[in-house]
Amino acid sequence: MLKTISITISGKVQGVFYRQTAKEKARELGLSGEVRNLEDGNVLIIATGTDEQLNNLVEWSKKGPPRAVVTGVKIRELPLHTFERFAVVR
Numbered sequence: 001m002l003k004t005i006s007i008t009i010s011g012k013v014q015g016v017f018y019r020q021t022a023k024e025k026a027r028e029l030g031l032s033g034e035v036r037n038l039e040d041g042n043v044l045i046i047a048t049g050t051d052e053q054l055n056n057l058v059e060w061s062k063k064g065p066p067r068a069v070v071t072g073v074k075i076r077e078l079p080l081h082t083f084e085r086f087a088v089v090r
Contacts, residue, residue: 004033004078005054007045007061011071018043019088021065022057029053032083036090048081 009018014037022035022045031054033047047057064070 002048002050002080003054004046004048004081005058006076006078007047007058008038008074008076009043009045009061009064009070009072010041010074012067012069013043013064014041016067017065018068022061023086023088025060026057026086029056031057032086034083034087034089036088046078046081047086048083 019035019037022043026033026035026047029049031047031049033045035043035045038044045057045061047054058073058075062070062073
């Protein structure tokens with residue numbers, strides 16, 4: 001069964017290729033959704049997939065790309081939303 005979650009990642013997560021690598025990881029996992037920078041310096045991922053796919057993305061999010069320093073990850077379940085693919089929103 002599909003579901004949609006939001007993942008808000010805090011720390012040193014902008015300017016370290018977090019969005020691009022999140023897109024690559026999400027596509028590798030077969031997820032759809034989007035990733036964007038927030039004005040407060042955090043990164044927001046909204047993703048739709050199975051529990052297993054989403055859990056894998058959450059676990060990846062806790063570390064992120066090599067130059068990221070993640071200090072917090074907040075997960076929220078959202079109403080089901082379908083996306084055509086996974087994209088970086090600028």
